[in-house]
Amino acid sequence: MPKLVRFYIRHCLIGFGISAVFVGMLLAFDVMNLRHLILNDEAAALAIFVLWFLNGIVFASVQFGYAIMQLAKDDDSKSGGKRITVHVPRDAVPVRVAAGGRAPLKGRTKD
Numbered sequence: 174m175p176k177l178v179r180f181y182i183r184h185c186l187i188g189f190g191i192s193a194v195f196v197g198m199l200l201a202f203d204v205m206n207l208r209h210l211i212l213n214d215e216a217a218a219l220a221i222f223v224l225w226f227l228n229g230i231v232f233a234s235v236q237f238g239y240a241i242m243q244l245a246k247d248d249d250s251k252s253g254g255k256r257i258t259v260h261v262p263r264d265a266v267p268v269r270v271a272a273g274g275r276a277p278l279k280g281r282t283k284d
Contacts (some may be wrong), residue, residue, distance in 0.1 A: 188233025
């Protein structure tokens with residue numbers, strides 16, 4: 174199996190594991206009376222599965238994105254790019270503008 178696929182599967186499994194812990198804590202601490210709502214329903218297993226699966230998609234995506242961003246190598250070089258000197262004139266040049274507004278554009282007609 175290619176390294177990238179193993180990398181993806183590993184971090185998705187980590188994300189789904191985090192989701193299982195998260196859903197377990199939601200039910201254990203009875204956040205917003207969620208445990209009561211889920212466990213007193215006939216489709217409790219389905220509700221827990223859907224909660225775990227959908228949160229697993231979110232946590233797996235975040236985990237994989239974090240892992241990808243951690244692959245970047247730090248740039249330890251002290252070069253900092255090219256230093257280009259920009260010369261700015263000391264005296265500003267006055268520009269006269271007519272007081273009538275903008276000049277009409279070519280092909281523009283009055284509405």
